Amino acid sequence: MQEKAEAAPILSMNSVEVLYDNIMLAIKGVSIQVPTGEMIALLGSNGAGKSTTLKAISGLLKAERGRISRGEIAFQGTDITEVLAQNRVGMGICHVIEGRRVFEHLTPDENLTAAAPRGMSRSALNAEKEKIYNYFPRLAERRNSQAGYLSGGEQQMLAIGRALVTQPSLLMLDEPSLGLAPFLVEEIFGILQKINREEGMSVLLVEQNALAALEIVSQGYLIENGRVVMHGTAEALKSNSDIQEFYLGGGEGTNFHNVKHYSRRKRWLS
Amino acid sequence: MDWVFLSELAINGALTGLLYSLFAIGLVLIYKASSVPNLAQGGLTMVGAYVVLALSHDAGLPLWLAIPLAAVIMFGLGFGIERVALRRLAGRPVIMILMLTLGLDIFLRGTTLAIWGGTSRSIELGVSYEPLFLGDLFISRIHLVGAGVAVALFVAFMLFFRTRTGIKLRAIADDYMASWSVGISVEHGVGLSWALASVVAVATGVIWGEIQGVDQALSLLLLKGLTVAVLGGLDSILGAIVAGIILGVIENVGAEFLDPLVGGGSRELIVAAVLILTVMIRPHGLFGRHDIERV
Ligand SMILES: Nc1ncnc2c1ncn2[C@@H]1O[C@H](COP(=O)(O)OP(=O)(O)O)[C@@H](O)[C@H]1O
Ligand SMILES: [Mg+2]
Numbered sequence: 001m002q003e004k005a006e007a008a009p010i011l012s013m014n015s016v017e018v019l020y021d022n023i024m025l026a027i028k029g030v031s032i033q034v035p036t037g038e039m040i041a042l043l044g045s046n047g048a049g050k051s052t053t054l055k056a057i058s059g060l061l062k063a064e065r066g067r068i069s070r071g072e073i074a075f076q077g078t079d080i081t082e083v084l085a086q087n088r089v090g091m092g093i094c095h096v097i098e099g100r101r102v103f104e105h106l107t108p109d110e111n112l113t114a115a116a117p118r119g120m121s122r123s124a125l126n127a128e129k130e131k132i133y134n135y136f137p138r139l140a141e142r143r144n145s146q147a148g149y150l151s152g153g154e155q156q157m158l159a160i161g162r163a164l165v166t167q168p169s170l171l172m173l174d175e176p177s178l179g180l181a182p183f184l185v186e187e188i189f190g191i192l193q194k195i196n197r198e199e200g201m202s203v204l205l206v207e208q209n210a211l212a213a214l215e216i217v218s219q220g221y222l223i224e225n226g227r228v229v230m231h232g233t234a235e236a237l238k239s240n241s242d243i244q245e246f247y248l249g250g251g252e253g254t255n256f257h258n259v260k261h262y263s264r265r266k267r268w269l270s
Numbered sequence: 271m272d273w274v275f276l277s278e279l280a281i282n283g284a285l286t287g288l289l290y291s292l293f294a295i296g297l298v299l300i301y302k303a304s305s306v307p308n309l310a311q312g313g314l315t316m317v318g319a320y321v322v323l324a325l326s327h328d329a330g331l332p333l334w335l336a337i338p339l340a341a342v343i344m345f346g347l348g349f350g351i352e353r354v355a356l357r358r359l360a361g362r363p364v365i366m367i368l369m370l371t372l373g374l375d376i377f378l379r380g381t382t383l384a385i386w387g388g389t390s391r392s393i394e395l396g397v398s399y400e401p402l403f404l405g406d407l408f409i410s411r412i413h414l415v416g417a418g419v420a421v422a423l424f425v426a427f428m429l430f431f432r433t434r435t436g437i438k439l440r441a442i443a444d445d446y447m448a449s450w451s452v453g454i455s456v457e458h459g460v461g462l463s464w465a466l467a468s469v470v471a472v473a474t475g476v477i478w479g480e481i482q483g484v485d486q487a488l489s490l491l492l493l494k495g496l497t498v499a500v501l502g503g504l505d506s507i508l509g510a511i512v513a514g515i516i517l518g519v520i521e522n523v524g525a526e527f528l529d530p531l532v533g534g535g536s537r538e539l540i541v542a543a544v545l546i547l548t549v550m551i552r553p554h555g556l557f558g559r560h561d562i563e564r565v
Contacts, residue, residue, distance in 0.1 A: 063361055063447055089453030101448040103441045105559050113434055114441035115452035166452050 008077065009033040010170055010202045011057065011093075016071035018052050018061060026052040028226040029071065032204075034170065039196050039203040041213040041220040041234070043243075049226040050206040051098055054172050057204075058095035059085030075170070090117065094168035098175055100155040104148030108139050108158050111147050115165040125165070132161040135191050153184040160188070164195070171195075172204040177212055185209065189216050214238050278407045279523045285410065287518015288417035289477060293495030294502060294510035295423055296470035301504045302443045303463035304356075306364050309371040312492030313378030314468055318344050319475030319484045320382050323391055333395065337476060341469045348465030356464070357457055361446070379489055390483035393476055416477035423470060424511050431507070439463060443505065497545040503558025513556055517544055 011034040018027045027049040034040045055061040103111050116125050133140035136157040177185040193216045207213035214234045222230035300308040325336035401408040430436045442449045442459040502509025528536035
């Protein structure tokens with residue numbers, strides 16, 4: 001772990017515990033810091049508690065009958081633990097939820113409009129859209145077709161674009177690479193890196209695809225069974241033997257591990 | 271059977287059908303945001319009519335003032351229903367919300383009965399009962415006025431759903447969680463859809479109240495309105511208009527032929543048949559959205 005002094009973190013999460021339905025302890029004291037302007041990865045296998053961590057930060061926990069039972073979350077120095085999800089978006093936190101979830105019956109253009117913050121002028125919205133279409137030229141081509149019929153990659157781009165309309169200073173993404181071909185993952189991650197560089201937007205990236213994620217982030221956290229078990233620079237994590245064995249496809253057993261968790265998790269999704 | 275008579279049946283059927291569409295538009299508005307057919311729309315329609323009566327007959331306001339004022343009151347009531355009752359159910363299974371709307375309908379009927387009693391009262395819109403002659407055809411003026419209101423609301427809502435607020439409502443209908451994730455207030459959106467449906471209920475209540483009087487029977491419009499909404503596709507305003515015309519024509523023309531055979535009452539049978547066949551053959555109706563297979 002590195003201890004060097006950094007700029008004040010945009011996000012600081014301290015020993016956070018989350019309970020679902022008042023009984024299911026999904027994360028057990030997670031502490032994470034996102035330094036302003038950096039890209040951070042949150043890695044771990046299925047069921048480890050990655051999505052729960054993001055939902056605790058975005059406030060979407062409430063929609064799933066979850067709550068923070070211990071710890072606190074500070075965003076730009078303010079405690080947001082009690083702030084409503086929609087107000088957190090206004091403060092600059094946007095969460096691209098798992099599984100793309102674009103508004104299927106709307107066009108991509110309407111998807112972007114739907115996310116416009118209250119009070120954003122028409123010209124500001126149009127300028128924002130043009131910027132997003134510049135980042136994702138594929139979306140520009142299909143801006144007036146029905147979003148439900150876009151390809152998986154295009155939907156993921158749209159989900160990210162839709163989040164950008166809210167003008168976040170912290171963008172959180174939940175497994176954006178899921179189910180996408182490697183060349184698309186590379187394209188999308190490249191664009192994320194560009195946005196991070198050009199706009200100074202901080203990014204918290206949740207991934208199972210550690211190999212791809214560690215290429216673009218500066219630091220990573222590894223989470224297992226609801227606890228952070230490792231934290232280090234991307235370089236350090238890439239060369240760590242455990243990480244190599246379990247998450248970079250070096251060893252055996254990975255598949256079994258994932259399958260077991262996957263079947264367990266499917267229950268919650270259905 | 272001559273052609274003039276047949277076209278007269280068809281045209282008056284279509285006009286009556288548009289009055290069902292008026293009712294169905296209210297159902298569609300709520301379905302779009304909550305994915306639930308609002309079984310209380312009949313109750314709301316009746317309350318809308320009673321509020322107009324209370325403001326005009328009882329408080330002595332002129333109708334041109336009483337109707338917009340009732341619309342404002344009902345707009346508030348719609349928001350109130352979301353705030354008090356629906357918000358607690360957000361995220362619960364749709365069947366629970368459906369049962370809630372049923373309970374609400376019973377509550378609204380009971381309340382109107384307690385306050386205004388069971389005797390039928392009339393709303394005098396001042397539309398002449400003299401039929402209108404279109405060439406050789408007889409046409410009912412009040413039906414024509416009502417159909418005009420339905421078409422006007424249709425146009426207004428088509429435009430509304432292209433505005434930013436309208437797009438946000440459609441987004442809510444698609445995915446609550448994704449809406450929250452980009453800061454859309456789902457609660458506010460659902461409240462707005464109830465508020466708008468309650469305003470539509472005022473229009474429906476006034477027109478139908480003028481035609482058949484204001485009493486508990488107004489709430490039974492739900493059956494025909496629901497049939498139209500289902501045939502149109504539940505979430506399509508255009509569907510509500512087209513399906514209303516179709517049902518109205520089938521009902522009016524069909525009853526003319528069937529009534530002598532079965533000795534009356536065939537209108538209800540025709541409506542029931544349309545509802546049942548739609549659900550069996552084309553569950554998403556004429557214009558309803560299909561659920562898109564994920565790629
Ligand atoms: N809505 C929920 N209700 C109850 N338990 C849940 C819910 N969502 C997730 N969990 C449980 O919390 C744990 C962490 O899940 P999650 O955060 O989705 O993990 P990950 O995103 O790392 O796959 C899992 O054991 C999962 O079963
Ligand atoms: Mg997850």
